[in-house]
Amino acid sequence: MMKNLNVKIIEVGPRDGLQNEKKILSTADRVTLVKKLAVAGLNQIEFGAYVSPKWVPQMYGTERMAKSLNKWTARPKKLSLSALVPNEYGMQEFLKNPSEKASLFTATSEKFSFKNTNCSIKESFERMIPIIKLATKNKIKLRAYISTVFGCPFEGQTSLARAVKLTDKFFKMGVHEVSIGDTIGVASPKQVRNFLDLCEKKRLPMNRIAMHFHDTRGTALANVVESLNWGIRSFDTSIGGLGGCPYAPGALGNLATEDLVYLLKRMGYKTSVNLKSLVRIHHWIQKKVAHPLNSHVGASGPWILT
Amino acid sequence: MMKNLNVKIIEVGPRDGLQNEKKILSTADRVTLVKKLAVAGLNQIEFGAYVSPKWVPQMYGTERMAKSLNKWTARPKKLSLSALVPNEYGMQEFLKNPSEKASLFTATSEKFSFKNTNCSIKESFERMIPIIKLATKNKIKLRAYISTVFGCPFEGQTSLARAVKLTDKFFKMGVHEVSIGDTIGVASPKQVRNFLDLCEKKRLPMNRIAMHFHDTRGTALANVVESLNWGIRSFDTSIGGLGGCPYAPGALGNLATEDLVYLLKRMGYKTSVNLKSLVRIHHWIQKKVAHPLNSHVGASGPWILT
Numbered sequence A, B: 001m002m003k004n005l006n007v008k009i010i011e012v013g014p015r016d017g018l019q020n021e022k023k024i025l026s027t028a029d030r031v032t033l034v035k036k037l038a039v040a041g042l043n044q045i046e047f048g049a050y051v052s053p054k055w056v057p058q059m060y061g062t063e064r065m066a067k068s069l070n071k072w073t074a075r076p077k078k079l080s081l082s083a084l085v086p087n088e089y090g091m092q093e094f095l096k097n098p099s100e101k102a103s104l105f106t107a108t109s110e111k112f113s114f115k116n117t118n119c120s121i122k123e124s125f126e127r128m129i130p131i132i133k134l135a136t137k138n139k140i141k142l143r144a145y146i147s148t149v150f151g152c153p154f155e156g157q158t159s160l161a162r163a164v165k166l167t168d169k170f171f172k173m174g175v176h177e178v179s180i181g182d183t184i185g186v187a188s189p190k191q192v193r194n195f196l197d198l199c200e201k202k203r204l205p206m207n208r209i210a211m212h213f214h215d216t217r218g219t220a221l222a223n224v225v226e227s228l229n230w231g232i233r234s235f236d237t238s239i240g241g242l243g244g245c246p247y248a249p250g251a252l253g254n255l256a257t258e259d260l261v262y263l264l265k266r267m268g269y270k271t272s273v274n275l276k277s278l279v280r281i282h283h284w285i286q287k288k289v290a291h292p293l294n295s296h297v298g299a300s301g302p303w304i305l306t
Helices: A013-020 A027-039 A062-071 A088-096 A110-117 A121-137 A160-172 A189-201 A220-229 A257-266 A275-289 A296-300 B013-020 B027-039 B062-071 B088-096 B110-117 B121-137 B160-172 B189-201 B220-229 B257-266 B275-289 B296-300
Strands: A008-011 A044-049 A080-084 A101-107 A141-147 A177-181 A209-212 A234-237 B008-011 B044-049 B080-084 B101-107 B141-147 B177-181 B209-212 B234-237
Touching: A008 A257, A013 A027, A013 A044, A027 A044, A027 A062, A027 A275, A044 A062, A062 A080, A062 A088, A088 A121, A101 A110, A101 A121, A110 A121, A121 A141, A141 A160, A160 A177, A160 A189, A177 A234, A189 A220, A209 A220, A220 A257, A220 B220, A234 A257, A257 A275, A257 A296, A275 A296, B008 B257, B013 B027, B013 B044, B027 B044, B027 B062, B027 B275, B044 B062, B062 B080, B062 B088, B088 B121, B101 B110, B101 B121, B110 B121, B121 B141, B141 B160, B160 B177, B160 B189, B177 B234, B189 B220, B209 B220, B220 B257, B234 B257, B257 B275, B257 B296, B275 B296
Parallel strands: A008 A044, A008 A234, A044 A080, A080 A101, A101 A141, A141 A177, A177 A209, A209 A234, B008 B044, B008 B234, B044 B080, B080 B101, B101 B141, B141 B177, B177 B209, B209 B234
Antiparallel strands: none
16 A cells, blocks of 8 residues: 655644734734745645634734735745634625635534633534535635644543544535644543544544644644554644643643654655745744744754755 | 553653753752652662763762762662763772662764764773673673664764664673663654664564653654554653753753653553652752753643543
């Protein structure tokens, strides 16, 4: 059997990363970040969120960013942009300057769902119905995030079976890709194995599942390797590990894009990304957010043994 | 087949960690550190080095530490201490206040060997002959470190076949345990797999090989999981990741003991160690070395999902 060595990286730094940074960056800086990341070879980038700036001030002006990025003359042909859409109004805003993908979200923990979006898991799905209708009508692809799959800061252990059920539900609703989030970075390869084993038994399409690991307890790359062993080829990462962990200040959050790219290169997997460019972007965005970013390869440098 | 779930942790922070710290700690503080680690359940600890304080000022007074630790009335029965011994003179000093184990060292890179110890690999083995004789005569167990197994800061890629040959040579010389060092943290699970596959083909005793990973590029725990899959059950770690990486200032060095213990607990492996105690020791030693330690679990806290 020929092993597929091509790995897809979904860069979520400009959205999931920056929305957890204290410093609010201008839309111009955020557009520059997205362009730099695209030029470095990242062709799946989540650039913003159509949420109220009252809730998430860091994401203000997402519509202006979309407009600017759609007008980018040097835009790489393979670039696919996505933005988070919380409700019908957000989707209407999205469609004024449409991107390739709209992202939905829910959680496996009721408490997390309430604290994060002030609704139950069931209600979060009800909110999606008009979004999905509009997306289908306008030929916009859908991605969906499931948070707290491996544990919740409020509920503790969460149900893997429920996560599999929600993943299946998303696929049946026409979502193209489901992102499985270890929101607080508590998973080890054992939990990842248990989850992916359930997915395989349920015959879910492994090529449409993305794993979204946090490196809070140093386990992110170990979890990536376990996922690769199960045939997963899509991973969400954040340049420089932007955003940190809101539930453990000072700890790492999103797996850093450069750390994933280093591992993949050393293991013989292929990506579209230039590692040296990533480390340069790490240092550039570090100045903008004005605090040290904690990625491993950002600190060690992009040296690859040959 | 019953899988062996017991994992042995060799704590090298008081020696390998502190010798790379700028601040020189007193022998009293270093003895306190060793005692705290032993009380936390670590029963294999390398506490010092019988080297000249002109070379390694951080290790001054190792003989006084040995004396003090041998007199410790509350010393746990299972505690096994080791100290690094570079030459015959060092071994004579060691024997004045003997510990359970003496540690030898070499590298797979000639350039590293010269820069580190001013001798070739061959000469490093010649230096060991009188040490081994004295150890055998006095019933002292031997452990040996091989550095730069997966890459060298001066030579780049190093030979895995040479590392296997040196490991075999150590066993034939009567060494009890060989520690395989990823000195600059460049290995991924692919290189670990290649190395352990060679060891297995050579029929080396896997239960006497310890893996010594650095987390410089975030791959340490992924490498641990790969090693566990090959039957390895011994790992060197350093409390708080003490020492950092001398070849990449600001980057992580030794895998932190608390990060390994978190992973093992989440995967169902058994250790003798209390994770909460480790995090307390992390914060205590952080004050002593007077700079932030970068371990993941030290920053996130010792929370374990139940």
